[in-house]
Amino acid sequence: MNPSTSALLMDLYELTMVQAYLEQGMEEPAVFEFFVRKLPARRNFLVAAGLEQVLDYLSELRFSQEELTWLDQSRQVSSRLLDYLGTLRFTGDVESMPEGTIFFPHEPILKIVAPLPQAQLVESRVMNLLNYQTMVASKAARSVLVAGGKPLIDFGLRRAHGAEAGLLAARASYLAGFAGTATVLAGMTYGIPLYGTMAHSFVQAHADETLAFEHFAATQRANVVLLIDTYDTEAAAGKVVSLARKLRANGIIVKGVRLDSGDLSDHARKVRRILDEGGLPHAQILASGNLDEYRLRDLIRTGALIDSFAVGTAMTTSSDAPSLDCAYKLQEYAGRPCRKRSEGKATWPGRKQVYRHHTPDGHLDHDFVTTHDDRLPGEPLLQLVMKNGSRLVPSPGLAELRRHAAAQLGQLPESLRALETMPAYDVRISLALQDLAQTVDRRL
């Protein structure tokens, strides 16, 4: 059983509601939009991600015979619903912002237009996919913004929340500008460049640290990065220098060392000097160990002599904001716009479009959220990507999406690049949308 592709990865109420819809003949087109209600603390923007996986999910949505049999035996559903699920295919339309696009609260990044039962059934998985990758890409982008061009590597699999999170964190962070990942499956699945060094256990498994380095070098040859903090960082750096001479005689170059504990800036300074004085000025220093965008910023600002960084847990879990206040809401059914008005959770009704305006020098200036039919100036951000269940264009490669994300980050005004909360970006609700909300409310 593969949780990533099972049609039963849904909430029970979706089945219940669809059963009711079918019994009532409610199969007219519904419009659902996915958006974020408000930014997490300390975030000034979000980066849309996960669309590709949503399109895969919608394209491949099938109930297997095993799932149907279990549903039948569980007596959770009617035979009518079972028949419906047995032949279900997603036949709707999807509009979305391209992955890597910067967006803000109240701006839908995905719109699904499909017969009501279909659009309702996919709610949980669509949210599950978009929430996670968008959250991670947005978190990772903050590290990219402060890293000053130094390469960042995803080391987060071990504390990501399960298998799919580990895999998709590699994708979302690469999309946001990371240089690569340690997660091998992400290399195979998405072609993301792979990086890795050695673990402390490798050093410990040898009775002697120098011998461990020598064994590792003999195997790696072209990619020798040695972990030097298992016992005493500077002493190990000295061992690297001594060993490097011997290795050079065998045609092996020490590419670099990794620091993983203690005061990284202080160790880097001392280790840099040891390496330089030992004839290894080209050996690079990689740092890891509980890094996040704040520690990265401090290290960069203070000129730490570190060449690249591995970022793990904080990024893959989005540790300071491990979820988005996101929603997948019905905005229109059978041509009738609607909205919920629950306290603190009211939404703007109807199917929407977002228009973006730039400053003369190409930075983001303000956005308008308006009704789908209201043509405004500016760049429309939602694009039709799936029609009647079929993709309109082949999936853009991850490399292209990554370039798009980089261009988007380049359009951020200076203030929004900050790691602390800044005055909110100017998102305007159009008059047409405000009018629609009033009309909808009067009808209730």
Place this chain on the structure above:
Amino acid sequence: MNPSTSALLMDLYELTMVQAYLEQGMEEPAVFEFFVRKLPARRNFLVAAGLEQVLDYLSELRFSQEELTWLDQSRQVSSRLLDYLGTLRFTGDVESMPEGTIFFPHEPILKIVAPLPQAQLVESRVMNLLNYQTMVASKAARSVLVAGGKPLIDFGLRRAHGAEAGLLAARASYLAGFAGTATVLAGMTYGIPLYGTMAHSFVQAHADETLAFEHFAATQRANVVLLIDTYDTEAAAGKVVSLARKLRANGIIVKGVRLDSGDLSDHARKVRRILDEGGLPHAQILASGNLDEYRLRDLIRTGALIDSFAVGTAMTTSSDAPSLDCAYKLQEYAGRPCRKRSEGKATWPGRKQVYRHHTPDGHLDHDFVTTHDDRLPGEPLLQLVMKNGSRLVPSPGLAELRRHAAAQLGQLPESLRALETMPAYDVRISLALQDLAQTVDRRL
């Protein structure tokens, strides 16, 4: 491709290190232990979970032909390593605490004894599985402790980090004492009881709220729980009362209502009165919406008239502590105990056992962590569960593990049940283990 079962869900350095081990003939037995270095903020204990998935992973570890072909083409590995991976099976031993056992920092909950390459290869996935479920079970247990016996339901799939996290959060929270989940796949996979109501979109899809309730009731009949906060909570409660009379004539009973926004306590009081006065004293009130153990405690303490609670995002993401400071460390190789001494990350060496002592009235009193060969009084917590790659006993069912977890929570001393940080539980390092650490350090 199924990320949950792919052998390539690992860090690149594991392949690199194994390649070096094979070249050096380092295939002697290695002992790795998984433990937590320190408790997350506001936690006083942890609940071990995820072992079952680790044993599944170890039992089923295989590199597929597709994975081997990709590895070959990617030129990341030697042909010798490829041959090794092609026939790899896990042949080691595993000791562990039973799932549901309460544990504390420095106490290993899992020990793997296997040829070094095998024990090294599985590092990332073992950590990935134990970190997540233990974190979630520990978080969920806090809600269970304050809920005063009222049922708790997992509603967290939509903001769990990916598919596997959604599925395993249902398992970990059920293990910790939740009554069930909304995630259908968890019902099919683990037999966990399923719960669900309706979404706001169901109400919105109807032009009239009462009609929405009526349609839902007609479908559900035996399980009518109506969501009443889409527009105006108390007004909707009034509609439920009116509708209930009509439904009763058709043999349908309104089982309850759900509140999802606003001041839950205040709404519950008003709604309870409306339901009681409307002849629905048996209709229950379910509350949801950004609940965590702190809000639960407040609602319970103030006597909120709520019968059950749905807990979502805060639990599945362990929002205030979305990772554990956990490690999977080499403690012994070829009979030689070892440890790392990295700053702030030093570990106790050697293969270990944990002995637990209780107070006369059956509460936890203190634990001893000692070397594996040191027989101490008390209850030994680590048990042999896998020998030479085969399980010693069939997997205990989730129901049995849940009873074990409940019994463990019952053994918590009063102070450790608090939601705030309390004085740490007494975990003692035995003299034998202290001596071993000194011996190991002298050798370096």
